[in-house]
Amino acid sequence: MPVFRPEINYLKKRVTPELHSFLHELETWVTPVNYTYYGNGATLFRLSATTADVKSCPAPKGSPSHRPRDQTFAVFQKANRAYVEQMQYEAEHFIRETVRVHNGRPVLVSFSGGKDSTVASHLVMNALGRSDVLHVFADTTIEFPDTYQYLQEFQQEHPLTPFIISRSQLDFFQTAESIGPPSRILRWCCSTHKTNPLAKIINSLSPDQGVLTFDGVRKSESVRRSKYQRITNKHKVANEILASPIIEWSDLAVWIYLLFHGxxxxxxxxxxxxxxxxxxxxxxSDWSYKMTQYRYPRQYQRWQTFLLEQGERMGHPNPENFAANGWRCRAGGRGLDHYKASIESAPCLLSDTAISYQVLSGDPRKVGHFFRPLGPQTQIRSNDHSETFLIHDHRTNEMLASVEVGFEDRAIRINYLLEKGKRIFQQRVEKQLRKLQSCIQCGACSAKCQLKAITVMNEDFSIDANKCVSCLDCVRHRCPAVESLMKKGK
Structure with a gap:
């Protein structure tokens, strides 16, 4: 990728003075994989990805260029014109064909504020000859400060382009304190602060037909994304078709396109x-955190202070190590309220097939709502102190279980009545109980429901029995809060 003036000024503090004259915009490039910098047609130096110190520095070859920037840009455009035009033609043709095939679906651009979604946005509006294509930005509330600035600039440059911003009702730091900071194993933040709020908006735009979303996802970004298809029915957001026009582009291709078009x-x-x-x-990456410390010191210090305090709250043997790097490898809820992800049960005197559960957290009055996906319910009795209902098979109407819920003693007595599939049904019941106890109203369940039967609003969770068809999609979906709180190991 190209190296720009602010980074060049940073580099000049770390390399020898004789290299300074080789560092120019549009003429200095870096390979992000190994942090090797190139200029004047040769390798200039290589930095450590961890410390940003110089690892190797061969003697510079040739004389430094003194060509004016405008002249350099003209040479760049001439050299890459055919390449850019070919890429652009293919991508715009794909966009038009995709819109034609999925005619009737509202078209939108998933805009992250990164370079890839910027290119995708430019391609979509060019291909369709429209500037009024809806853009949706998922604000996780922990974006780069420069991202928020760029968002304002983009909207000012495109006054006719409608913009919707989705934002989670959850505070990131409060959530991280409650269920632990996100880690590479327990990355709950993508669901709670990005996908779920975004799904709520997308699903409201066209509840019946669904939407066609163009994004800037590319295969070369990661091993996981290398398996993505160019067009998919996105599994994270119900009733959305996702199209990625630049999925095969390299990082270099994206930068050439951006610079070519200015x-x-x-x-x-x-x-x-x-x-x-x-x-x-x-x-x-370590490099990214090094840059965060240098460029955004206030945000960096806030996160480090939080991690240190969180490590102490969790009883970590070395809070300093936890704050430095250990949080990224967190695999369980040790030191947190992990009891919420546990099930406390005992045999029940009602029957040999009955089990008594204790609701350790959450509202026992919501048991019926969390159990609704398991099958239609018949209410037997309900008052201020308790309720009793039956769960039926949604296909055969066979009685699966009777459920008694005590609101005051927080006890749930379930008599499992089915003969076949009892073990699987019991696992589903207990999975829903864990969700009840751990629920932070993040919206993951509602984002998964294609029928819009699940509502999370004003810290209240409910399932509409008239819409729910017991497809079990929300039951099979892994709850980010439960996963983060679950205690692993001894």
Whole structure:
């Protein structure tokens, strides 16, 4: 990727003076994989990805260029014109064909504020000849400061482009304190602060037909994304078709396109960041955290202070190590309220097939709602102190279980009545109980429901029995709060 003036100024503090004259915009490039910098047609130096110190520095070859920037840009455009035009033609043709095939679905662009979604946005509006294509930005509330600045700039440059911003009702730091900071194993933040709020907005735009979303996802970004298809029915958001016009593009191709067209982009890239996303993502590289410390010291210090205090709250044997790097490898809820992800049960005197459960957390009055996906319910009795209902098979109407819920003693007595599939049904019951106890109203369940039967609003969780068809999609879906609180190991 190209190296810009703010990063060049940073580099000049770390390399020998004789290299300074080789560092120019559009003429200095870096390979993000190994942090090797190139200029004047040769390798200039290589930095440590961890410390940003110089690892190797061969003697510079040739004489430094003194060509004016405008002249350099003209040479760049001439050299890459055919390449850019070919890429652009293919991508725009794909966009038009995809819109034609899925005619009737509202078209929108998933806009992250990164370079890839900037290119995708430019391609979509060019291909369709429209500037009024809806853009949706998922604000996780922990974006780079430069991302928020770029968002304002983009909207000012495109006054006719409608913009919707989705934002979680959950406070990131409060959630991280409650269920632990996100880690590379327990990355709950993507669900709670990005996908779920985004799904709520997307599903409301076209509840019946669904939407066609274009994004800037590319295979070369990660091993996981290398398996993505160009068009998919997105599993994270119900009733959304996702199309990725630049999925085969390289990082270099994206930068050539941006520079060739002179597009404005997120200034975080000019400051040494290779990727733009969430400030506190556990997948951020050591280099990214080094740049965060240097460029955004206030946000960096807030996160480090939080991690140190969280490590102490969790009883970590070395809170300093936890704050430095250990949080990224967190695999369980040790030191947190992990009891919420546990089930306390005992045999019940009602029957040999009955089990008594104790609701350790959450509202026992919501048991019926969490059990609704398991099958239709018949209410037997309900008052201020308790309720009793039956759960039926949604296909055969066979009685699966009778459920008694005590609101005051927080006891749930379940008599399992089915003969076949009892073990699987019991596992589903207990999975829903864990969700009840751990629920933080993040919206993961409602995002999964294609029939819009689940509502999470004003810290209240409910399932509409008239809409729920017991498809079990929400039951099979892994709850991010339960996963983060579950105690692993001894």
């Amino acid at each position: 597009l404005n982009f997120n200034k975080a890239y000019t400051k040494g960041f290779r990727r733009v996303g969430c400030l506190y993502c556990p997948f951020n």
